[in-house]
Structure formats: C-alpha cells, structure tokens
Amino acid sequence: MKNERTPTVNAGALASVGRSRPRQRTSDRVYEELASAIRNVRLPPGASLSETDLAEQLHVSRTPLREAIARLVETGLVSVVPQVGTRVELIRLHDVEQARFVRENLESAAFATACEKPERDISGLRAILAEQRRYVEVHDLDAFFAADEALHARIFNISGYPGAWQIMQPMKMHLDRLRRLSLPDPDTVLGLIEEHTAIVDALEAGDVLGGRAHIRRHARRALDNGPALQAQYPGYFTE
Amino acid sequence: MKNERTPTVNAGALASVGRSRPRQRTSDRVYEELASAIRNVRLPPGASLSETDLAEQLHVSRTPLREAIARLVETGLVSVVPQVGTRVELIRLHDVEQARFVRENLESAAFATACEKPERDISGLRAILAEQRRYVEVHDLDAFFAADEALHARIFNISGYPGAWQIMQPMKMHLDRLRRLSLPDPDTVLGLIEEHTAIVDALEAGDVLGGRAHIRRHARRALDNGPALQAQYPGYFTE
C-alpha cells in the first residue's frame, strides 16, 4: 500500500462536513464511516471485522483504523478480544432497556423544561414534521431517521440543555440499531409521526403532563418491537 | 525502549479489577492511568501532554498511548490539535451544568423507581455511609470520593437500572473534576454526608418526593461551588 494521503478515488461518499480547521484525519473519517455503517446495520451485529481486511478495503493502514476501533470500543459498539478477533457487538435487549430508561427520563425532563420557556419557537419543529411526512411518501428511511434525530435534538435545544442530547449519543447508538431495524414496518413509521405531532402539539400548548405521556409512549415503542425483531433476526441478539 | 511486556515495576497501583479473561492490555492500563490522573486533577485542566514524553514516562511506545488518548478524546477529557499539541480539556461550567441536568434527572428517576421496590435492601447503603464517616475522620479524600461513587451506584443497582449509572460515567468525569476540587472544604464534605443520610433515610421510608428534593440539592451542590472555584483556580476554567 503506497502512501495515499488524499486518495482520488475515495470509497464511500462522506456526508459529514468535517471540522474546518484541522483537515479531517484519516482516523476520524474511518470512525465516522464505521459508526455510520454499524448504526444503519449495514455492518450487522455479530459481523467480524478483520483489521487487515478492513484496512485494505478502506485504503488506510492499520494504525488509524485501530484508533477508530478503539473509539468504537469505548462507545460499546464493537468488542475486541486480543488474539481472537474484533466483532460488532450484538444487541442486548437488556442494554437497550437501560438506554430507554435514560432517554425517556432525560427527554421527559427536557420537555418539561422547554414548556417553561415562554419564548419557545415551535415553527422549526413543524417544519421537521412536514419534512418527515415527505420522506415517508418517498420511502426514504434514512432521511426519515435523520429528521427524527433532528426533531428530538431541537427539543433539547429549546429546553436549554443541548448537551444532554449530545451526552446521550453514544448510548443511543444501541437504541438506534433497534429502531432502524423496526423502521421498515409502515405502521411503526406512521405511529412515530403521530406521536411526534402529539409531542409538538403538547409543547406548543405547554401541556407538560400530556407531553410526558406521549414521550413515554414514544420511547417505549422501539423496545416493544424488540421481541418480534429478535424472532426475525435471531443472530443479531444475545441474552 | 526494550520490549517490556509485563513490567515488574508498575507505576501506580491499579484499583480496577480488570476483565479477567484477556490479560489487561497496555493500552487499557495507560487509559486507566490517565483517566484517573485527570479525574483526580493530578493532571490539571490545561496541562499539555506530549506523546513522546508521556510514552517515555509510562515506559510504553506511542502506539498504545495514542489509542488511550483517542479514547480520552472520545469522552471529551482531552483535546488534540493535529500538528500543535494535546492538552487536558479545561472545565467549562456550561458543560458541567449540562451534566448536572443529566445526573439530577436520572438519579431522581432511579430513586423513584427504587422506592417502588418492596424488597429494597438498605443495609449496604448504611455500611457505605459509616465507611464514609470513617474516611472523613482520617482525611482520606480519595477514599471518600470512591465511597461516594459506590453509594450512588448502589442506588441505581437497587432501581434495576445499573446501566444508567454506567452510561453516565464518561459524562460524569467533568462533574467529578469540579467535585474533586471542592472536596478539600470541610463544610462541603459534612454537607455531602448529611445529604447522603437524608437520601438513604428517604429511600428506606419510601418517601419519593422528599428523596428527590435531597437528590436535587445534592446534585446542585458541586455546581454552587463553581464560581468560587473558578476564582480560586482561574487557569482551570474557560468561558
């Protein structure tokens, strides 16, 4: 492998903008690539990752690849056993339930805080809702998923605790894989939009209790599909 | 630097048990060492870390050190600017406030859940409380700090959501540095014990509202000292 600092042919379009200042490191690019692949279940749970093979596929050496893997281990997305192998972590419903607890309570608290803000601006949320409906019509699940994230992030922004959303990101990856698996079901998608609408309505009305109930239902939806998905993809789960 | 796979002289006793199976990797050891040093403010905020120097001090090569640093970057404890340098992140009170929000709400929710458990066992908590009082008498702040962690972890255990505590760990590091700085103040320590006692009492009595109030006060205590600590250690803070 010759030195290819800026390969003209770069496998995989890079959606992320990248920090402007330091030209994005190879390590970072690899990390984004792998994390995205794992979240979208393009790299399915249980898939084994060979460092040498991956390095060759991504046209990088093992060093930056290993640093990316170290970060993925830190977030619990992959596990590496020293002289045995590296694999994408299986989905543990128990862990997902823990993540659900965290998300439900934080989002509930953020919602309550947001309701107290007299200057809260709902228009952005409405726009995202409309956007989501469009994505459903054209069956663009990935865009729908991204908009879903944006909507919840916005609620945290309004609450004044955007950091809480950021903090949840690594943990949420586990939840996201399950949600991504359950997305092909049309009923699920419609239900999600309905709940989103209800949440935004409650926020506009300042209805704390009602909104919390919707958030609670929203957060538990993914987990409800858990057993069915486990039956459908038995190899993706453990315990 | 000769190959020293298992150095006989290992700087710094390692409290963590370590996964039994794979003999702890050098990278892991380095990570624990650095993370602990940063949390205890032995490596103060703003300290610059030279990879070559650090590697020499720790008797390892740059490779495992860099992997440890990559993980520390992932948790936001250090920042590295490509051709400039690596430094321990300064304390941002804004970030600490975000962490406070997360901790207060999660702990509050866990407490409420724990109160519902009829079989909740308080004896362990009482034991930790007694332990903490002993540590105060002998002025062992680090042990006091560790016991503090153990107590809160136990509450999450009782609630049935130990994972929520685990999930908070990386974020809590930021909060911990502030708490560690405010620990030398005797009033602070006594206040902490008092609040702990009140929380445990409330848990025993099943007093959800009372307990939540104490937890709220407890979580905000560290932040209250923020401005004073910022005045005392101006170089440790930013923004």
Next chain:
DNA sequence: GCTGGTCGACTTGTATGCAAGGATTCCGAA
C-alpha cells in the same frame, strides 16, 4: 529599534515490521 524571513525544533499522523497467542486443520496412531 523594528520588521520580515528563514531555519530549526517540536508537535501529531501514518505506515510498516515483528512478536505473541489462539483456533483450526490436518495427519498419524490407536
């Protein structure tokens, strides 16, 4: 004295080579 430019010492980023250990496979013997 001040300013501009160049050189050098330092930083991190990447590639590669080798070492150590586990797992599988294949062959031989019972």
Next chain:
DNA sequence: TTCGGAATCCTTGCATACAAGTCGACCAGC
C-alpha cells in the same frame, strides 16, 4: 473410526521509522 497432537494460519498488540505541519526563535536588512 476416533482421538490426540503438532504445525500452520490468522488474529490483535506493540514498537519504531518516517512524513507533514506548526510554532517560535534567531538573524539579517531596513
């Protein structure tokens, strides 16, 4: 046929060499 053992392949872990960039100091010219 079955069981045992050894060798080989494949895995990750670590160390080192080199590349690229940034910052600062020093010196020359104005």
